Amino acid sequence: MGEDERRLPSADRASERDPLIRIEGVSKRYPAGANGEPVAALSDVNLGVASGSVLGVIGRSGAGKSTLIRLLNGLEKPTEGRVVVDGAEVSSLDERRLRDVRRRIGMVFQHFNLLASRTASGNVALPLEIAGVPRAAIRAQVAELLDLVGLADKRDRYPAELSGGQKQRVGIARALATGPKVLLSDEATSALDPETTRAILDLLARINRDLGLTIVLITHEMSVIRAIADQVAVLEHGRIVEGGAVFDVFTRPQTEITRALLAGEMGLRLPPSLAERLRPEAGPGTATVLRITFRGEHATDPIVARLAREMGIEANILSGTVDEIGGQPFGSLIVALPPGPDVAARASAFLSARDLAVDPVGYLAPAIGRSRHVA
Incomplete structure (x- = not known):
């Protein structure tokens, strides 16, 4: 596959105007697997994401989605290539400078990752406490964030007292606490029922629209991509095999994997x-x-x-x-x-x-x- 075919055409064109995230020639290999050979999680990935846009990254289990998102927030370093977020080359930063960059990158997890011993407000306050924000400012900001996600009346509830959708709203509020420019969502709706999923996606769309956040969604569900994303990248065996504007990819898929992922979403299943x-x-x-x-x-x-x-x-x-x-x-x-x-x-x-x-x-x-x- 040539370099032009590996790129995400529409997203790259958008990023040339106003790039916020650039993944350039990135490969990630892990130490030898069971057969003694290194495991290639990603191979020569190129992506550009425009500021204020929503990119959905989709693929089956093992396609490399989780590795990609860990490269974006600096939890992993690429074996080859560069990862640039908001002008900072995440892939080359030391731990001290990486902490500064991570304040600009919010993260929403599949299983919420809330501290059971802290209330909703306590969980949202945690990144602000770590950043050394004064207590009065923390209280004001936490109240504003909980109101933003529709949980102002649940500020003193513990995670065990919240529904799955409410826990995810707390997770989103916590991810927004440091005022990030980028929000990463790692299968954030896969543990939720369909109605709650729609509500969370509506919230993310509103955050994208009102706050201008750039959102990268990792998912295995085409319905999630369709509901919120502007652009989509399809991962298969660590490579981007197809990408572009959601409408174009959904209505004219070019690869078998994309057609398979779309089969149910596009009403194309036979009785x-x-x-x-x-x-x-x-x-x-x-x-x-x-x-x-x-x-x-x-x-x-x-x-x-x-x-x-x-x-x-x-x-x-x-x-x-x-x-x-x-x-x-x-x-x-x-x-x-x-x-x-x-x-x-x-x-x-x-x-x-x-x-x-x-x-x-x-x-x-x-x-x-x-x-x-x-x-």
């Missing part, structure tokens, strides 16, 4: 009775299955009707959705085409000529007792 009939290769009587993605002004086009009217190809809709990302509409359909030597090629050419993305899904075997291609 089980159809999925079990899907085959990777064509066979007698199989229907070609295509995924069609509509963007922008084409999101509500009656394309299936036009395909039948203009090309004489009757496509059966197996699954579909019409939605929007960041206010931009998009639609997705999975359709089955009738058997025939050139039907799929003709249909794909017709659709592609109308600026629709067309991706092969597989081949649908006939239902038992039926010879037609319909489901």
Whole structure:
């Protein structure tokens, strides 16, 4: 993979205007694993994140997400490359100077990491106490932060008395205590139920909007990326395999891993009775299955009707959705085409000529007792 392909194009272009975070040629290798070879957690990663933007980093377990976030806050040093946050090269600082930089980097954890012996206000106050802020100023700032996250009435409650969502709000308030420019979120919603997750993401979006914080979200859930991020980077085996504006990546994914991560989020799952009939290769009587993605002004086009009217190809809709990302509409359909030597090629050419993305899904075997291609 060439250097241009490894970069996150849209995020890099934004960072050229107003860079706050730059990851340049970063690789991270750990000591020898079970086979005696060094373990490569990250390989030649390049990222640029604009000030005030939200970057979502997504990948499966073991993709390198946690290593990346530990490099950003200086808990790890890269084997190669540079990590620059707000003008400071985090990867080259000694411990004393690193402490100063970390005051500009807030951290929100998956399992909250609150001190059980301290109240909500005591947990939020901790970084301010460590920084030597006067007590009166601490009290005022803690009260303001707890009000910001909607927990002014819970200031004297201990973590054991708080719900998961309330604990995470305390964690967010604590991360904001030192007035950071960057907020790092490491799977901050994965331990929460869907309703609480939405509330926390709404809070983070408001913090990004009102305070102008730059946020980097580490997650394995595309729904989190879609809800809040401007840009997305997809990690696989320690490399960025795809990246750019969320709308572009979601509606025109370029890699198999991205398509797999998007499958549920984009309403592209087939019903089980159809999925079990899907085959990777064509066979007698199989229907070609295509995924069609509509963007922008084409999101509500009656394309299936036009395909039948203009090309004489009757496509059966197996699954579909019409939605929007960041206010931009998009639609997705999975359709089955009738058997025939050139039907799929003709249909794909017709659709592609109308600026629709067309991706092969597989081949649908006939239902038992039926010879037609319909489901």
